[in-house]
Amino acid sequence: MSKRLPLIAGNWKMNNNHLEAIALVQKLAFALNDKDYDAAEVVVLPPFTDLRSVQTLVDGDKLRIGYGAQDLSAHDKGAYTGEISGAMLAKLDCAYVLVGHSERREYHNEDDALVNAKIKAAFKNDIVPLLCVGEGLDVRKSGRQVEHVLSQLDGALKEIPVEQAERIVVAYEPVWAIGTGEVATPADAQEVCSAIRARLAELYSADVADKVRVLYGGSVKGDNAPGIMAERDVDGALVGGACLKADEFVKVIRYGEAS
Numbered sequence: 001m002s003k004r005l006p007l008i009a010g011n012w013k014m015n016n017n018h019l020e021a022i023a024l025v026q027k028l029a030f031a032l033n034d035k036d037y038d039a040a041e042v043v044v045l046p047p048f049t050d051l052r053s054v055q056t057l058v059d060g061d062k063l064r065i066g067y068g069a070q071d072l073s074a075h076d077k078g079a080y081t082g083e084i085s086g087a088m089l090a091k092l093d094c095a096y097v098l099v100g101h102s103e104r105r106e107y108h109n110e111d112d113a114l115v116n117a118k119i120k121a122a123f124k125n126d127i128v129p130l131l132c133v134g135e136g137l138d139v140r141k142s143g144r145q146v147e148h149v150l151s152q153l154d155g156a157l158k159e160i161p162v163e164q165a166e167r168i169v170v171a172y173e174p175v176w177a178i179g180t181g182e183v184a185t186p187a188d189a190q191e192v193c194s195a196i197r198a199r200l201a202e203l204y205s206a207d208v209a210d211k212v213r214v215l216y217g218g219s220v221k222g223d224n225a226p227g228i229m230a231e232r233d234v235d236g237a238l239v240g241g242a243c244l245k246a247d248e249f250v251k252v253i254r255y256g257e258a259s
């Protein structure tokens with residue numbers, strides 16, 4: 001069994017201009033003691049307008065903090081006003097890109113077919129997609145969360161070859177737990193994360209299932225991270241609100257040191 005390196009990713013959503021971005025990444029690097037920290041991979045996902053500043057800072061200070069974008073276009077280039085291509089993100093050395101976040105699905109009508117096209121666009125540019133899946137409250141109340149999430153996973157991975165699938169990161173983010181302060185219990189997170197891993201084994205192989213990192217997201221904070229991260233199939237966290245303060249994000253990142 002391979003040991004998966006935990007991944008703690010901070011989704012800034014629509015927060016911080018490029019100057020605030022520099023300040024936050026500097027604070028984070030300092031609070032984390034970036035050069036000495038290697039127990040987890042740390043990634044920030046700022047708005048597009050911040051990426052060049054974050055790249056310059058990470059390169060200049062040789063930070064180990066990785067970065068990526070919150071979305072990308074399914075198209076290569078051309079008359080798509082307002083869109084950002086995978087090639088543009090690759091030129092900024094983005095390692096990751098979020099795909100299918102519930103806020104994109106809800107406010108921009110992104111469906112599984114578009115999510116699938118965006119995953120293909122990311123891989124075409126050698127950027128690792130961080131695929132978000134998760135059920136709303138109505139589905140959770142009806143007890144169909146596993147079925148719902150696996151259907152999103154199947155749709156997202158359509159025609160994705162094994163050598164790409166094994167690099168993907170999947171984030172289970174129950175919509176009812178996002179920004180609500182209502183965190184899923186560790187058992188809730190484990191139930192769905194283990195089902196995602198089992199489906200990857202069915203779709204590809206046990207080896208792929210063993211390699212893919214499955215994260216939990218939804219009201220993760222310093223105090224609840226240790227319990228969630230202790231679950232067998234949870235390999236990290238996708239953090240929203242708590243990643244906007246360097247000290248709180250560092251508490252999540254250093255979850256393993258909590259007493």
Ligand SMILES: O=C(CO)COP(=O)(O)O
Pocket residue numbers: 011101173177178179180181217218219220238239240241242
């Ligand atoms: O949507 C999220 C991360 O992508 C989670 O947001 P919160 O941590 O603010 O609930």
